[in-house]
Amino acid sequence: MLLEIESLVVRYGAVEALHGISLGVAEGEIVSLLGANGAGKSTTLKAISRILPPSAGTVRFAGRSLDGFDPEDVVALGIAHVPEGRRIFPGLSVLDNMRLGATARRATSAQIERDVEEVLGIFPKLRTLGAKLGWTLSGGEQQMLAIARGLMAKPKLLLLDEPSLGLAPLVVKDVMQTIARIARDGTTVLLVEQNAHLALQIAARAYVLETGRVALSGEAKTLLASEEMRAAYLGSAVRVAASA
Ligand SMILES: Nc1ncnc2c1ncn2[C@@H]1O[C@H](COP(=O)(O)OP(=O)(O)OP(=O)(O)O)[C@@H](O)[C@H]1O
Numbered sequence: 001m002l003l004e005i006e007s008l009v010v011r012y013g014a015v016e017a018l019h020g021i022s023l024g025v026a027e028g029e030i031v032s033l034l035g036a037n038g039a040g041k042s043t044t045l046k047a048i049s050r051i052l053p054p055s056a057g058t059v060r061f062a063g064r065s066l067d068g069f070d071p072e073d074v075v076a077l078g079i080a081h082v083p084e085g086r087r088i089f090p091g092l093s094v095l096d097n098m099r100l101g102a103t104a105r106r107a108t109s110a111q112i113e114r115d116v117e118e119v120l121g122i123f124p125k126l127r128t129l130g131a132k133l134g135w136t137l138s139g140g141e142q143q144m145l146a147i148a149r150g151l152m153a154k155p156k157l158l159l160l161d162e163p164s165l166g167l168a169p170l171v172v173k174d175v176m177q178t179i180a181r182i183a184r185d186g187t188t189v190l191l192v193e194q195n196a197h198l199a200l201q202i203a204a205r206a207y208v209l210e211t212g213r214v215a216l217s218g219e220a221k222t223l224l225a226s227e228e229m230r231a232a233y234l235g236s237a238v239r240v241a242a243s244a
């Protein structure tokens, strides 16, 4: 496994958000992390990228424990995190937003420009928007830019947090196809989604989180067909509706 998480516990102060989850992602796979609001999906990604130091458990990447690593070390090791809500810089151009993704590497500016070109090959629309400022982009364009910036770190593993959120269905399809292409090109992907149906179309396997625990896991095909999955999702939908 490229990424191995074992008995991971994460707390926000006195509140335990992850109660000891274990999961793995093999090299070249797209694995999806599913679950309702508040299940702990973003918390898992933040613990992997060390934005949140875990209270217990281990995260290993390429056989190496990430204990004691800070977020910059993790990026340098080959893990890029595209956070929920995109967080692109509104006052910077598309190209400058992309260049920022290379900050953790010790690359020359010539190398960075070559990498911008290479990444733009996957995002033809961004090429046409290169000089535009971040805030002028549509939601879908911003999501593509956030992913492009993540790829500028030249990651072996890309962590994506709800890339479909708030996007129109056709745009979502485009984003999902782009993620599938990134994986085919050799980057391993851990994809957080609330939209299980969508994520299971492109993922090989998935884990379903429920209130900080892995409730269900398996091959995407099997999960798509499983009654238990449907029941779990109906259950989550009811809980979300009840708490809203
Ligand atoms: N900064 C924080 N302080 C305190 N509790 C938090 C904080 N961030 C998240 N939590 C809690 O941790 C739990 C997991 O949250 P997390 O954001 O990981 O869920 P999620 O699965 O990503 O949900 P969503 O689909 O809404 O993004 C929730 O109960 C949430 O309320």
Ligand SMILES: [Mg+2]
Pocket (backbone or CB within 6 Å): 041, 042, 043, 084, 161
């Ligand atoms: Mg989240």
